[in-house]
Amino acid sequence: MRRAVCPGSFDPITNGHLDIIERASKLYDVVHVAVAINRSKQGMFTVEERIQLIEETTAKYGNIEVEAHTGLLVDFCRDRGIPAIIKGLRAVSDFDYELQMAQMNHGLSGVETLFVPTSPTYSFLSSSLVKEVASYGGDVSHLLPELVNRRLVERIAERKAQADAQADAQGA
Ligand code: PNS
Numbered sequence: 079m080r081r082a083v084c085p086g087s088f089d090p091i092t093n094g095h096l097d098i099i100e101r102a103s104k105l106y107d108v109v110h111v112a113v114a115i116n117r118s119k120q121g122m123f124t125v126e127e128r129i130q131l132i133e134e135t136t137a138k139y140g141n142i143e144v145e146a147h148t149g150l151l152v153d154f155c156r157d158r159g160i161p162a163i164i165k166g167l168r169a170v171s172d173f174d175y176e177l178q179m180a181q182m183n184h185g186l187s188g189v190e191t192l193f194v195p196t197s198p199t200y201s202f203l204s205s206s207l208v209k210e211v212a213s214y215g216g217d218v219s220h221l222l223p224e225l226v227n228r229r230l231v232e233r234i235a236e237r238k239a240q241a242d243a244q245a246d247a248q249g250a
Pocket of ligand 1: 085087114149150151152178179183
């Protein structure tokens with residue numbers, strides 16, 4: 079079985095991530111999607127929610143396994159016999175940091191990193207930007223799977239309602 083991993087925060091998964099995962103799924107027998115748990119950063123979605131969104135939106139590819147991971151990515155790879163990390167490159171600005179990580183990971187464990195150029199349609203796209211635009215009421219439905227867009231709009235509305243209720247309670 080030829081295996082590869084697509085790692086990331088996926089908070090939430092975007093059409094840009096899906097593009098890379100789909101292309102990786104055509105090159106490898108099994109593609110693991112590793113959702114990084116970052117305890118110091120509060121996400122828009124919990125890791126469990128992110129995993130569920132990834133599972134639902136990648137089920138159509140038929141060879142994707144989604145898991146959370148803590149610690150080093152190279153340990154995740156070693157434990158599962160994964161020799162390759164797949165990373166999307168959106169622009170030259172991504173390259174500096176990605177090169178450092180690729181060289182570090184190779185030096186630590188021999189795991190290779192393969193870069194896939196992002197589709198130009200998504201070269202500006204990031205989860206952070208999508209969340210920011212959506213939180214100001216902007217339409218990002220063309221950048222996300224339909225389910226993810228729906229959940230994001232709901233989550234932003236919930237957060238706004240909570241913030242309003244808190245403000246009311248403090249003002250009372
Ligand atoms: O979506 P992101 O936040 O850009 O993903 C970054 C991620 C999770 C792929 C990267 O931070 C990572 O691999 N973290 C795992 C911890 C690790 O192995 N760090 C050393 C990298 S050389």
